[in-house]
Amino acid sequence: MSSALKADLHLHTDYSFDSVATFEQYCVKAMERGISVLCFTDHIECGKRRNTFDGFPFEARAEQFYKVKQRYKDDLTLLLGFEMSEPHLHPRELQILRSFEPDMIIGSVHYPHEYVAHEGRWSNREYEKLYLQFVYDMVCAGGIDVMGHVDLMKRYHEDFVADDAAVKKCLEKCVKNNIVPEVNVSSLFKGPNRETMPSVEMVKYYCDIGGKYVTVNTDSHSADTVGLGLDEVVSQLPEKIKCCCFVKGRLVELR
Ligand SMILES: [Zn+2]
């Protein structure tokens, strides 16, 4: 794949509970690093205490975003999206979110354990299995543009064991349901396993089964990391795989 990509499409700002970075800070840093397309994907979480759907300041965020977009219009393409937790369990909220016409909705699994009756704790293997089952159910349900960090547990479990078969099932469903998997590089910098989510090997599989597009991103929670590591990862992806972004939910190929 060509290394002409200059886009970072999964970024958290101070509209996410776990970030204090501003739109503006990302823009300044992106320009320094020659990144020209940014998509802000703040958390939307239903039934949680933070970033709840009902309490989310949709209008204030959009207003602030469009001001910054206007300010940087000559240098940057700025996109506004969301990263929604477990969207398949909240179809009504997902539908409303879509009606706001965001550029892109990433569906991600963050809290599978909160939806499953259980006794005590899981082993890491059991949790990894549960996590991937949720991702699979999510891509089966559809309605999202991008499948977020398919094997997130790689970023947390020191003894993480890759389950290629389960990841492949998710990728197959992405191809069938026109959902684009992201290649999230945050795990190259955070956590015990320095490998992208999913691995380059799994992107090759996705390509073999007819997958055409990925988004590539840092999942940054601070402007300091915007764009870091993307070029190198993109250069390792199969030639046939193209990077894309979404504008109002419509896939746009990046050259
Ligand atoms: Zn996430």
Ligand SMILES: [Zn+2]
């Ligand atoms: Zn994220």
